[in-house]
Amino acid sequence: MIGIVFNPVTFSGKSVDRMKHFLGILDERGVEYTYRETTCEGDAVRIAAELAETCDIIVPAGGDGTVYETVNGAISKDPTFMILPFGSGNDIARSVGVNGLSDEELADILLAGKTRPMDYLVSDGKASMVYVSFGIVVNIIRDFKDPNNARKSYNSTVLASVRRSRPRRYRIRTPTMDRELSADFISTQNTATAGGGMVITAEAKDDDGKMDLVIIEHKNVVRKYLNILALNKGKVSKQPNAIVERTEWEEITPLDGIEWYSVDGELLTTNGLRVDICGKQMRVICP
Known part of the structure; x- marks a missing residue:
């Protein structure tokens, strides 16, 4: 199961329509997913932890801050992560190779499911x-x-x-x-x-x-x-x-x-x- 965590205020709210478009692509392809939106700072940690109980793929949709919170909420369950670069910075997506792609291309990559390992830092108990x-x-x-x-x-x-x-x-x-x-x-x-x-x-x-x-x-x-x-x-x-x-x-x-x-x-x-x-x-x- 795919779990999506979207921060609606990322990129000053400019990615809301893009998120709707991306979800529409998944719906057209008959993809099953669980979708949640954050409502405040730190919310992605809680949402990701809940989604990781039932989802083996966790998809943070936003900038690097959204990814940071999502990863820290879910990483103890060892899911696979897919980054949707819907923020303003997107350095993680840039490193992974998914920044600057169209929504259709991102959906193709998500559904293809090709993975690779990625390091992460740990400081003060946080990833x-x-x-x-x-x-x-x-x-x-x-x-x-x-x-x-x-x-x-x-x-x-x-x-x-x-x-x-x-x-x-x-x-x-x-x-x-x-x-x-x-x-x-x-x-x-x-x-x-x-x-x-x-x-x-x-x-x-x-x-x-x-x-x-x-x-x-x-x-x-x-x-x-x-x-x-x-x-x-x-x-x-x-x-x-x-x-x-x-x-x-x-x-x-x-x-x-x-x-x-x-x-x-x-x-x-x-x-x-x-x-x-x-x-x-x-x-x-x-x-």
Whole structure:
């Protein structure tokens, strides 16, 4: 049985008609499914857990945040996941290879049922498929979520976030590293992209049993802005102040107190975090 979890406010509500169209395709083909919509933040966790009791295929329909909640609700039952890229970011769908496809193509892929393994990260007991991040990008996400910035342009919001950002001190531990440093940005990547297709490290693979740790050490204000330009060009991991390591686990300890961080677009706080690649991969339906 197929269980579909749709977030109707994803992509500012612009995907509601698309969801109706996709369900119409399934109806025309005589596909049996259970369909549920979320009503509030965190609702996909509860819905996915309920669907996973009777469904062996779970389909989150929305952006990366919807996928994050759905996976965390259902993964203990070990279902197969199919991503419907109906959000604005869609980095998981991009990595799987289903972003940018038509509804008919997505239905074909779902019904064909071809699967492949996919890694996922585990931090603080939660699964994530894209990233765990600290620093400037987290501040940008916080500002975009602030209703007071709703009428501001993308560029003005980003520039304001960057101006206010200050380097933070961390202790970073991996199997081959143990050091304290000052950083503008830290991201642990399961996929190559984040933030709606922005390349963080092109070498990242989502099925190699490793995660890619990218640290941008703080040097000076000029270099901070150069790093933002490089981030927009997909070259941040190639900067002279970048540290990149492929690893199976890491520990990130903020040394300046409790700090905000982001997991697949969700905002959380921590005074120390361990991130692992889960030893058991999930199954995703792919082209």
